[in-house]
Structures are given as C-alpha cells and as structure tokens.
Amino acid sequence: MAPKAKAGASGGKAAAGKGGGDSGKGKGKGSKEGLGTCTYVKARHILCEKQGKIQEAYKKLQEGWLNAGDKVPPAEFGKLAMEYSECPSGKKGGDLGWFPRGKMAGPFQEVAFATPIGELAPPFKSTHGYHMIVVEGRRN
Incomplete structure (x- = not known):
C-alpha cells in the first residue's frame, strides 16, 4: 500500500550517478526525462519510522553503488526494502507500481515526480x- 504523506519534508535532490535501468518509456516532453511533465511515476520506496534505520539502509546503498558512481539496481533496492521497510510494500521489494500525480501527498509526491528515472532520492x-x-x- 502506498503511503500518503502530508507535510514537513526536507531534501529532495536525487543522488546522481552513472548506469542503466531506464526503460525509456513515458518520458515527457520539454524537460530532462519528463520531470515536471509526466502524470504517472513507477517507483519503489523504503519507509522507516526512525531516521537512524533509514540512514543505515542508505549507507548500504552508498557503499554498494553510489560511492562508485553507479545507480542502484531496482532488484538490489528491493532486497533492502524487504529488509528495512516498515511499509506493507516492503514485502514486495518496496514496489509501489504506477501512481498518478495527486495520489501521494506532500513531500512524497514532490520527491517522486522530481527524481529522474533510475536515480535514488x-x-x-x-x-x-x-x-x-x-x-x-514515467509516463503520461
């Protein structure tokens, strides 16, 4: 089940890197990878109640891929989601499927629709x- 966030976000700029993982479908027109123009996003996430737990998961991703300049493979992110996420979607590797603009509220939507395909926020x-x-x- 997808979370519905309301307010109080910090951050939002995605970590940059090299590598593959882009299906090439659904890119919007006029901006990098359709940022700001698409109406649907397909994403995975990890949700933790405690900041220390999410930082621990993020550190594993940094050590495994991000520090080397690579993108995190969705399957590897999924394994981490099964281990760390406290959201019911964690059992599915954090897979939220496709969701439209307006379904997620507040910072979650802002970050999801601002993050380029294949990037980790x-x-x-x-x-x-x-x-x-x-x-x-991404798709329209």
Whole structure:
C-alpha cells in the first residue's frame, strides 16, 4: 500500500550517478526525462519510522553503488526494502507500481515526480516517517 504523506519534508535532490535501468518509456516532453511533465511515476520506496534505520539502509546503498558512481539496481533496492521497510510494500521489494500525480501527498509526491528515472532520492521526512525512493519509470 502506498503511503500518503502530508507535510514537513526536507531534501529532495536525487543522488546522481552513472548506469542503466531506464526503460525509456513515458518520458515527457520539454524537460530532462519528463520531470515536471509526466502524470504517472513507477517507483519503489523504503519507509522507516526512525531516521537512524533509514540512514543505515542508505549507507548500504552508498557503499554498494553510489560511492562508485553507479545507480542502484531496482532488484538490489528491493532486497533492502524487504529488509528495512516498515511499509506493507516492503514485502514486495518496496514496489509501489504506477501512481498518478495527486495520489501521494506532500513531500512524497514532490520527491517522486522530481527524481529522474533510475536515480535514488536520498532520505527525506514525511508525516509517516523517513523515506527513500528509486524511480523506475514515467509516463503520461
């Protein structure tokens, strides 16, 4: 089940890197990878109540991929989501599927729709706890 965040976010700039993982579908027109123009995003996330737990998961991603300049493979992110996420979607590797603009509220939506395909959004806070998002696709 997808979280519905309301307010109080910090952060939102995605970690940059090299690598693959872009399906190429659903890119919007006029901006990098459709940022700001798409109406649907496909994403995975990890939700933790405690900041220390999300930072621990993020550190594993940094050590495994981000520090080397690589993108985090969705399957590896999914394994971490099964281990760390406190959201019911964690059992599905954090997979939220496709969701439209307006379904998620507040900072969660802002970060999801601002993160380029294949990029990992660093931890940020919502009213539900601390999240990390990896975007897998965009479409209109």
